[in-house]
Amino acid sequence: MVDGHHVDFSQRGSLLGLSISMRGYMAHVTQRVARARAALTKLYRFRSLDQNLKLHLVNALVILILTYPPIPTNAFSKTTVRRLQRVQNRVLRFTLSIRWDNFLTAESLHEEANVPALNIQIHQMASDIWRRMEDED
Template sequence: MVDGRVVDFQASGTVLGLQVSSRGYVSHVTSRVRRAKSALFTLYRFRDLDAGLKLHLVKALVLPVLTYPPIPLHALSRTAISKLQRVQNAALRFVVNHRWDDFVTMESLHESVDLPAINVRLHHMASQVWLRMQEEDWEQFLVLQELSDTAPDRSHGWFPRSLRALRDDPDPAPRYS
């Protein structure tokens, strides 16, 4: 019931751009991968540009699609993160003009353009959001912190808890594949 009106049950919905279903965020990751690939495909017409300009375009048009919203995304499964990482890897290959069959490690590509792996980037973004909420004493943060403290080890596989993920892995190892 919302504002005195009965709201019918729906199997899925969107809240502030995050697609949520009864199975978690799988549909969100799938749609974000599709949108990021589409954005990357539109950049291929600029393949002859300088690498710095292409990196700027990728950071402006592809990475925001992959990393929004950071709070629920950073706590996703390895499989979901790897789907996002594959798109970022393709974007980096585009930036430095490497084909998929060139023998260059993804770690070296990330280092050459000074861009962290997507799991590290999401972790950093999420921790910055939580830190800002804590510093500004947002009431919602205090409620979520209390909820996390009352059941610190309770979690659901389809809906992972962000604060728990930050606590359990404060400095994640980069995963490039």
């Protein structure tokens, strides 16, 4: 009962952007990976742009998909974050115009693009939100 109304049981739901099912949040991660890959596919037509412009496009259209919502995403397991990180690495390869057969470490990709790893970025975003909430009581 919610406000006097009967609410039926549901196998799935969404709360502040986080998809939750009876089995947890894996459906959320799968959706985010699919949406980010689809957004990256749409950006391939801009592969001839300057690296800085591609980085701005990627940050605005792909990275936000992977990191939203930051607080629950910060609590994901290492394995789950690794799935999201693989997409970010693919995005950075596109941004830097690096072919798939050019074997660079993920760390060197992040250094060259001047972008932190996804787990660090999510942690920073979540920390900022917690700090703002604490400041505002």
